[in-house]
Amino acid sequence: MTGIADFPINAKWPASFPDRIQLYSLPTPNGVKVSIMLEEIGLPYEPHLVSFETNDQMSPEFISLNPNNKIPAIIDLNGPGGKPLALFESGVILLYLAEKSGQLLPQDAALRYETIQWVMFQMGGIGPMFGQVGFFHKFAGKDYEDKRPRDRYVAESARCWVA
Numbered sequence: 001m002t003g004i005a006d007f008p009i010n011a012k013w014p015a016s017f018p019d020r021i022q023l024y025s026l027p028t029p030n031g032v033k034v035s036i037m038l039e040e041i042g043l044p045y046e047p048h049l050v051s052f053e054t055n056d057q058m059s060p061e062f063i064s065l066n067p068n069n070k071i072p073a074i075i076d077l078n079g080p081g082g083k084p085l086a087l088f089e090s091g092v093i094l095l096y097l098a099e100k101s102g103q104l105l106p107q108d109a110a111l112r113y114e115t116i117q118w119v120m121f122q123m124g125g126i127g128p129m130f131g132q133v134g135f136f137h138k139f140a141g142k143d144y145e146d147k148r149p150r151d152r153y154v155a156e157s158a159r160c161w162v163a
């Protein structure tokens with residue numbers, strides 16, 4: 001892969017500014033993390049809307065970038081060594097952008113690992129637990145008779161808040 005045209009996702013979401021980081025996303029809790037990061041560090045990017053209403057995340061073009069069919073995902077044509085890099089999973093995208101821009105990730109090893117520790121906590125704790133509360137409280141799961149799954153995720157989310 002050398003140019004944006006080599007990426008099948010470009011057929012559905014063509015890049016107007018391929019020299020910018022290409023962001024494929026939607027303003028959901030995981031999506032906005034990367035948008036906020038890009039705004040914070042000031043790297044130029046081109047956003048592409050992946051609509052859940054039309055199940056864009058299930059399209060072959062999107063799956064070519066993320067086989068797990070979830071936003072956000074990025075392509076940076078000017079990745080490490082000047083080569084294109086495609087990434088999915090918000091946590092690793094945040095780390096990549098922090099390293100690339102030299103911002104928000106300390107050089108000091110102990111502080112760097114402390115920062116990454118909170119990224120991991122967000123990815124493994126906050127994100128999935130709060131997401132499950134949303135499902136069981138607001139979406140399809142709210143009609144389930146058995147409230148034990150909801151209560152379990154509410155309790156775990158409350159515990160995460162304390163941390």
Ligand SMILES: N[C@@H](CCC(=O)N[C@@H](CS)C(=O)NCC(=O)O)C(=O)O
Pocket residue numbers: 028029030031057069070071072088089090091123127
């Ligand atoms: N661990 C992933 C989770 C991504 C995720 O769950 N994305 C949701 C939106 S917040 C999604 O794309 N859902 C679409 C689907 O499941 O079909 C990350 O942090 O990037």
